[in-house]
Amino acid sequence: MSEPARAPDPTPRRGPSELLLRVISGIALAALALVTAWEGGWSFGLLWTLAAVLGLREWLTLVGLSGGRRTLAWAVGGLAIAFAGVVAETSPLPSPQAWLAPAVAGLIAMAVAPTNRVWAGVGVLYAAVLAIVPIDLRGDPAFGLVAILWVFAVVWVTDVAAFFVGRTLGGPKLWPRVSPKKTWSGFIGGVTGGTLAGLAVVHFARTRWGLGWEFGGLALVALTLFAAVLSQGGDLLESSMKRRFGAKDSSHLIPGHGGVLDRLDSFWAVNVLLAIFMYAMARG
Numbered sequence: 001m002s003e004p005a006r007a008p009d010p011t012p013r014r015g016p017s018e019l020l021l022r023v024i025s026g027i028a029l030a031a032l033a034l035v036t037a038w039e040g041g042w043s044f045g046l047l048w049t050l051a052a053v054l055g056l057r058e059w060l061t062l063v064g065l066s067g068g069r070r071t072l073a074w075a076v077g078g079l080a081i082a083f084a085g086v087v088a089e090t091s092p093l094p095s096p097q098a099w100l101a102p103a104v105a106g107l108i109a110m111a112v113a114p115t116n117r118v119w120a121g122v123g124v125l126y127a128a129v130l131a132i133v134p135i136d137l138r139g140d141p142a143f144g145l146v147a148i149l150w151v152f153a154v155v156w157v158t159d160v161a162a163f164f165v166g167r168t169l170g171g172p173k174l175w176p177r178v179s180p181k182k183t184w185s186g187f188i189g190g191v192t193g194g195t196l197a198g199l200a201v202v203h204f205a206r207t208r209w210g211l212g213w214e215f216g217g218l219a220l221v222a223l224t225l226f227a228a229v230l231s232q233g234g235d236l237l238e239s240s241m242k243r244r245f246g247a248k249d250s251s252h253l254i255p256g257h258g259g260v261l262d263r264l265d266s267f268w269a270v271n272v273l274l275a276i277f278m279y280a281m282a283r284g
Contacts, residue, residue, distance in 0.1 A: 049085035049101040052131035059123035073109040080105035088135040102128035131269040160193030165189025194228035234269025
C-alpha cells in the first residue's frame, strides 16, 4: 500500500544567507577591482567612472530627487564625471582641472532640485571623487599600482576586521545614534588590521617588485593609520546620511551590500585623504 501523498510544505525555503551573499558578491567585486588595477589604463578608469555614475544616481535618489528632475541631474552629472575621468586619464598628474566639469554639473543639480539643493550639488562632487582620484593615483608610473593596492588593503581589511572583532568582542557602542551595531572594539580592531595590511602591501611591493612611495618610516605609518581611521569615518558619514533621509541602504544593486555608495563609502573617505595629499605634494 502506497503512502498517502504529503501536503506541500507551506514554509518557503530560505535562500542564501545575507552573509553568504555578502561574501560572494564581495569576492567578485574585489577580483574585478584587482584585475583592473593590475591592468591600469582605460579598463581601470572605466570601472571607477561607472561606479561614480551609479553612485551619483543613488545619492540623488537618497536626497529626494525623482522623475525627470533626477534624470536630468543624473544625466548632466554623469556626463560631467565621465568627461572628468577622461581628463584625469589623459592629463599630466595630478589633474585638478578635471574637477571643473563636476563643479559646474553640481550647480546644475542644485538648480533643478526642488528641495535639498545643496545636498544634490554636493552629491556630484562626492561621486566625482570615486572616479578622478583613483584614476589620478593609478596613472602615476612610479607608485600608482602600489597606491591603489594600499587603498584596497586598508579599506577591505579595516572593514572585515571591524566586523568580526566587533561581533566577537562586542562592548560599548561607537556611535549608537548613527550606527547602532558598531562598537569600539570593532573600531580598534579594524584600525589595527587595516594599518597592518596597508603597511604589509607597501613592504611587499618594495621587497618583491622594487616599487614604493617616495616616503616611508613613521610618515607612512601615520598616513596608513589615519587612512584606516578615515575608512571607518566614511562608513559612519554615509550611515548618518541614510539616517537623515530615512533610508536603510543607498540601493539594492549589490547583493548583501546594498548599493554602490554602501560599498564604497570607506573607499571614498580614503581617496579624499589621498587627493589632499597628492595635490599638496604636487604644489610643494
